[in-house]
Amino acid sequence: MSTLKAVSSKLAAEIDKELMGPSIGFTLQQLMELAGLSVAEAINREFPLKSAGEKKNVFILAGPGNNGGDGLVCARHLKLFGYNPIVYYPKRTEKVEFYKQLVNQLSFFKVPVLGPENNDNWLEYLKADKTVCIVDALFGFSFKPPLREPFATIIKEVCDLQDKVPVVTVDVPSGWDVDDGPVSEPHIIPKILVSLTVPKPCSQFLQKSSVHYVGGRFIAPEFARKYGFEPFEYQSCDQILKL
Template sequence: MKLFSKEQIYEGDKLTTERQNISSTDLMERAGTQIFNWIHMRMQGAQVPIHVFCGIGNNGGDGLVLARHLITHGYNVITYIVNCSDKRTKDFLINYDRIKSVTKEWPIMLSCSGDFSDVVIDEKDIIVDAVFGIGLNRPPNAWVQELFQRWRASKAFTLSIDIPSGLYTDKAVEDENAVVHAGYTLSFQSPKLVFFLPETAKYSVQWEVLDIGIDRDYLMQTETEVELISKFEVLPLYKPRHKFAHKGDFGHVLILGGSYGKIGSVNLASSAALSSGAGLVTAYIPKCGYHSMQAALPEVMIISDENETHISKINFDISPTVIGVGVGLGTDDETAKTFEEFLKQNKTPLVIDADGLNLLSKKKALLKLLPELTILTPHPKELERLVGKWSDDFEKLNKVKAFSTKYNVIVLIKGAHSITVYKDKMYINTTGNPGMATAGSGDVLTGMISGLIAQGYEPLAATIFAVYLHGKSADISLEDYGYQSLIASHIIATIGEAYIDLFKQPEQPNAQEQEQEQEQERQNEK
């Protein structure tokens, strides 16, 4: 799914009105009606007080359309105008007149005086936030911030329209008290990047996309900087196997790493590479891990360094398709020198994780030795050592994009929504869960990416696909183990199920769900 920028959304709205020969007011009516349909399908006329707070721009206009439909369908609605300036949009004014024609209870005007005596909200009520939309470019003034804080203090369920008010689409928040904390956000046509970043995701517990009929050609043809990756995006990447395939068709992974006490990292990465589909896997490890690796993974071949405790020399006579390097490697001085010599001579595609990243951070001149499209998989601290400190998530993304462009590498920013970055493009993953915050999870991912490259996947596709499968495997394992008991080995054990899940058809809705969908279709027709 494409994530459109603020500017692209405005352009899409403009083109839609031109190509569909409708007014911007008609498009606003369509958007507000879709919000109403979503609420009506779930509430079915329940008389819970619904407080609709409307700004005086187009987001407020959407709120007025919603309030009008709620009123005409008999809901218990209290509408407010957050009268924060004199700059009212044309479509807001049109819908302000329209709501006055369907009720004697005109919207309550909230002025800059900060008097909220007319705002009485119970914990069991519902708040609809339609104050500010994506066009906000400065913090709300103090009295609006106070209003938002009153909402939060009420503990009422808060539904935001398009984006939580006070949240920007393209920069960091200055004051969290100036942003609505929404329980749910209904986002028009596509989600917003800020829904997935660590610092801003907290402002909406859940989100859902509403299709408001933006021109299809525009949506299909417009390139976006950010894409959201789910099953439907990775399924076309999948490479099926032919009947007469043999192990030589699926490449040879070399996992290079390990040190005394950290052979398990290589074990996990090697096992994950095999379970992801690599034809052959060899582990290059110090001598101390030889017997344990042979016993634990009979499918994996072993090359051992002459040194007992760490890798002191990298010398092998095989021709791997890809090398996954760094897991459990250590940063011993001898290992660091060996790693540098290896990079100077290596021409094989690389996936670099853990101590491989730490060694690059200590001597950044080594970055120039990396083959094109090398994949780097840092966790936050490792990323900071590579690109430098950042003040917020947006600066972090800009630093990573610049780093990727400078060295022509792929950087995977690991997190709750792992983001694969290649130059100016970003791919946000949707699978995974907090149970993955466990030792060895990253080693598994290194093996999976390496295993996919070995099978012929291009490095960028391999990274995107492996991150999805990694998270999906953990989601499947979660059903048996829960967050606390999930370990890295469980993720490997369910890689096969994650592959199978790619081809599962969604379950058919039950009779009640079908009835609700039909009701929504009838409302759309109206």
Template structure:
């Protein structure tokens, strides 16, 4: 399957329409996105082989997708741990998501970790989910996320890493290795990518083995308006694997 890509500008416009004339709330879209990520992880790295999952969440909606995915992963039989160093404490939606994780007894680390603590946390988990920044990200990376990506770079060839919508550190439209990034130590090369709604232009540079598309919430009429390809989702799945 080869799918049309959606630029960051158009993706933002699509989200805006979904949450206005179409009638979705941000909570609903985040729930569907997080479920898509969890299903993709289950299909690729099941709990029988990769039970301990470190979910690294950023301060925005991409991070919210990661919080939702963590809850579903717990229900799927995993042991997730969430690292959430930048939290919008005044945001009701994110506070509710954190309350849900507490209810399900999922460990959430909200204080920034030292280099040694972060290294140990990464090493003690079987796989990592990068839910730091999505299509609204613009380089360069800033603290503490630059350091986080540096540490993930050290294990990217030995430990599965799944990125939500766009690998953190990439320009969503231009991909990796662009002048704005300056340093290759911030260019993550994950093994798995879950594009949401539609693949973004930067995904053309993805070299991992598993590329999924999630977002079973686009009507045929909306897809036609925005020139979005809708895949044939198998059964009740929220994700479909794309050809690399």
């Protein structure tokens, strides 16, 4: 396996900027599509439907930024994989047309998207005996405390459930600092972390029982070395690699 090296929030932002700059030319939509697919693949790897029994629901918590967009994409792929995703999207981004398109795509596939009108009863859709996992796609590496509502309450409720329903986190656990780890109480303890592009320093605070994947297979080997980490040795057509 490739040598594992985490990159700071500052360096991660520089990587994204160059990837979407004129010399490389990725769009945010492309990177988000690959990121969301990676998370869906990790869920399918860890919780295959053939062993899930009657549990098919995946409850996705989508935040207002790019991390939330990854969650929306993940939900679409999970639906196509045969799961029953349910999305809770309490603070929608109205200024970016792409996020509206992602919601429209979920509607096209008949994926429920709960909104502000469900703030008080969203937990009715999250039943431990029917839910494979919770996807934490609330905040990414740009999170700065303190937690504000409704997210403070959402994270508290997830923390109360995480011993019964495993949490799959997208890139950085919500309420964690990308470099310093858990900075809020209570805080999410992910069963699975899917680091995008390359792990961030907060990944060192994962519990030993947690499973760690890297996803987002869009980095050329020379580009990885330029930023100080070895390319990850993805296999065949896999979009994820267990670390």
